[in-house]
Amino acid sequence: xxxxxxxxxxxxxxxxxxxxxxxxxxxxxxxxxxxxxxxxxxxxxxxxxxxxxxxxxxxxxxxxxxxxxxxxxxxxxxxxxxxxxxxxxxxxxxxxxxxxxxxxxxxxxxxxxxxxxxxxxxxxxxxxxxxxxxxxxxxxxxxxxxxxxxxxxxxxxxxxxxxxxxxxxxxxxxxxxxxxxxxxxxxxxxxxxxxxxxxxxxxxxxxxxxxxxxxxxxxxxxxxxxxxxxxxxxxxxxxxxxxxxxxxxxxxxxxxxxxxxxxxxxxxxxxxxxxxxxxxxxxxxxxxxxxxxxxxxxxxxxxxxxxxxxxxxxxxxxxxxxxxxxxxxxxxxxxxxxxxxxxxxxxxxxxxxxxxxxxxxxxxxxxxxxxxxxxxxxxxxxxxxxxxxxxxxxxxxxxxxxxxxxxxxxxxxxxxxxxxxxxxxxxxxxxxxxxxxxxxxxxxxxxxxxxxxxxxxxxxxxxxxxxxxxxxxxxxxxxxxxxxxxxxxxxxxxxxxxxxxxxxxxxxxxxxxxxxxxxxxxxxxxxxxxxxxxxxxxxxxxxxxxxxxxxxxxxxxxxxxxxxxxxxxxxxxxxxxxxxxxxxxxxxxxxxxxxxxxxxx
Ligand code: GTP
Numbered sequence: 293x294x295x296x297x298x299x300x301x302x303x304x305x306x307x308x309x310x311x312x313x314x315x316x317x318x319x320x321x322x323x324x325x326x327x328x329x330x331x332x333x334x335x336x337x338x339x340x341x342x343x344x345x346x347x348x349x350x351x352x353x354x355x356x357x358x359x360x361x362x363x364x365x366x367x368x369x370x371x372x373x374x375x376x377x378x379x380x381x382x383x384x385x386x387x388x389x390x391x392x393x394x395x396x397x398x399x400x401x402x403x404x405x406x407x408x409x410x411x412x413x414x415x416x417x418x419x420x421x422x423x424x425x426x427x428x429x430x431x432x433x434x435x436x437x438x439x440x441x442x443x444x445x446x447x448x449x450x451x452x453x454x455x456x457x458x459x460x461x462x463x464x465x466x467x468x469x470x471x472x473x474x475x476x477x478x479x480x481x482x483x484x485x486x487x488x489x490x491x492x493x494x495x496x497x498x499x500x501x502x503x504x505x506x507x508x509x510x511x512x513x514x515x516x517x518x519x520x521x522x523x524x525x526x527x528x529x530x531x532x533x534x535x536x537x538x539x540x541x542x543x544x545x546x547x548x549x550x551x552x553x554x555x556x557x558x559x560x561x562x563x564x565x566x567x568x569x570x571x572x573x574x575x576x577x578x579x580x581x582x583x584x585x586x587x588x589x590x591x592x593x594x595x596x597x598x599x600x601x602x603x604x605x606x607x608x609x610x611x612x613x614x615x616x617x618x619x620x621x622x623x624x625x626x627x628x629x630x631x632x633x634x635x636x637x638x639x640x641x642x643x644x645x646x647x648x649x650x651x652x653x654x655x656x657x658x659x660x661x662x663x664x665x666x667x668x669x670x671x672x673x674x675x676x677x678x679x680x681x682x683x684x685x686x687x688x689x690x691x692x693x694x695x696x697x698x699x700x701x702x703x704x705x706x707x708x709x710x711x712x713x714x715x716x717x718x719x720x721x722x723x724x725x726x727x728x729x730x731x732x733x734x735x736x737x738x739x740x741x742x743x744x745x746x747x748x749x750x751x752x753x754x755x756x757x758x759x760x761x762x763x764x765x766x767x768x769x770x771x772x773x774x775x776x777x778x779x780x781x782x783x784x785x786x787x788x789x790x791x792x793x794x795x796x797x798x799x800x801x802x803x804x805x806x807x808x809x810x811x812x813x814x815x816x817x818x819x820x821x822x823x824x825x826x827x828x829x830x831x832x833x834x835x836x837x838x839x840x841x842x843x844x845x846x847x848x849x850x851x852x853x854x855x856x857x858x859x860x861x862x863x864x865x866x867x868x869x870x871x872x873x874x875x876x877x878x879x880x881x882x883x884x885x886x887x888x889x890x891x892x893x
Pocket of ligand 1: 305306307308309310311312313314429430431432433459460461462463
């Protein structure tokens with residue numbers, strides 16, 4: 293295909309602003325999905341995506357479109373629509389999808405207006421120099437305020453309010469005109485036809501039947517069927533078993549040329565061999581310089597996952613192995629905890645990623661899990677200049693610590709202006725730094741903060757929602773690290789450390805954490821035959837103490853007289869209970885107590 297007739301674009305939108313619905317309409321209007329085959333959200337294929345209504349994995353679809361020009365002639369064009377994952381955790385994947393496009397549709401719900409995610413994605417699109425087409429969706433809704441939000445959008449991206457298109461993805465109104473505008477406004481891809489091939493991987497998904505399916509955009513040259521290719525980040529060689537385009541089902545082709553978007557299959561079985569952001573070239577006489585922007589996916593949040601029933605450990609390992617085939621960002625290694633037994637320390641891109649993986653483990657693999665409170669990755673520099681990377685608080689080094697570095701994020705918060713005070717107060721208590729503030733319109737404001745990631749990981753989103761009656765939206769992306777006054781707080785039961793409760797917190801919050809955990813545990817731990825002190829400590833210094841008082845544990849004391857069957861029943865029950873007990877040092881703790889203490893509230 294002549295690159296001049298290709299348009300590569302994506303749709304960026306806040307959750308629920310109608311991206312999938314608009315994509316559906318486009319598939320229908322361009323005729324590649326027939327009416328009767330149409331099902332809602334054609335492109336979201338994973339069950340969990342459908343259920344939660346979120347798009348996790350991006351895909352690309354090729355659609356023919358002949359725009360009606362002013363003189364009445366129609367030139368057939370090819371539109372490649374690249375679906376981007378919507379959530380913050382997947383920012384890196386979003387940015388790679390954007391890099392495969394020359395333009396994007398900025399889709400905003402005409403009843404809601406701009407949200408934080410719209411902004412975060414818009415900034416990414418601007419960084420990638422994309423042509424931006426502002427569009428208001430859901431104009432069929434009675435609550436729509438298209439004039440108000442067109443003005444807001446125009447103000448934001450610096451265009452005229454009349455330039456903001458208005459569509460209804462539900463009824464299809466305005467969608468044809470939108471496709472015409474895509475052809476008119478989005479630049480055609482440019483690349484060097486006679487150069488060695490360079491194709492950028494913007495997605496890679498595992499398919500049980502076909503192995504890994506890799507989605508690419510060819511920037512320079514051409515890739516053909518049966519060619520030997522090389523992954524430039526690893527130098528690994530593969531043979532191209534199949535190459536083709538999606539429209540919307542996979543259709544094999546002889547090759548892909550400059551500006552084209554499609555898929556390829558090499559027979560690798562693991563997405564980590566075909567990484568998002570990597571450059572593919574020919575094995576022989578290939579390119580020497582990779583396309584810019586490759587980054588290894590880096591886990592930002594860690595949590596210990598333990599099977600509730602210790603004998604499920606092998607199943608948990610198998611399940612993680614399976615999930616990793618399709619998720620290059622998921623990392624894990626075995627870990628043992630005195631309190632929780634055998635499990636894994638698992639690394640995630642962010643909280644949603646954690647939640648999705650945990651839910652898949654429980655739902656698709658039928659596992660019951662205990663998860664420790666999520667923590668971020670710390671870089672600890674000792675006085676002798678040695679460095680430790682800490683992904684598990686209980687492994688915080690002992691000895692002379694010079695500096696502790698923690699990851700920070702750039703957060704974008706958006707809310708009605710009446711909540712500015714509440715948001716500032718919240719960010720203040722979470723060690724945030726205000727970077728800037730802008731009014732999007734008279735009554736809506738955007739606040740930009742840098743915040744420690746660790747402070748967001750702990751229920752920040754819930755706190756924000758409750759302080760703003762659900763009106764604020766939040767997005768963030770990692771921006772580096774800072775050194776901070778952080779200490780490890782340990783929780784001791786009868787003098788023994790309970791590893792699962794160790795936490796790294798800011799010095800000013802150590803006391804509050806210690807008091808809260810000790811208090812929680814006192815309520816949850818049953819009385820034993822001896823007195824059990826519960827202590828919180830920073831190093832060897834005790835900062836909080838509670839006591840579970842001793843009791844003579846005579847369950848039969850209540851049974852006066854000779855009701856032997858009742859006695860037996862009580863003894864049975866006690867035995868049952870024992871099985872679910874974990875022993876920490878000399879103290880028996882019911883598993884439920886750990887779970888309750890670990891649950892964040
Ligand atoms: P994520 O995949 O979660 O990012 O959401 P999305 O942006 O893809 O939104 P989706 O297409 O799932 O639409 C969200 C809801 O809005 C659905 O209930 C749609 O039926 C509805 N919706 C989408 N477009 C329109 C529209 O033009 N008018 C009306 N009335 N409803 C719409």
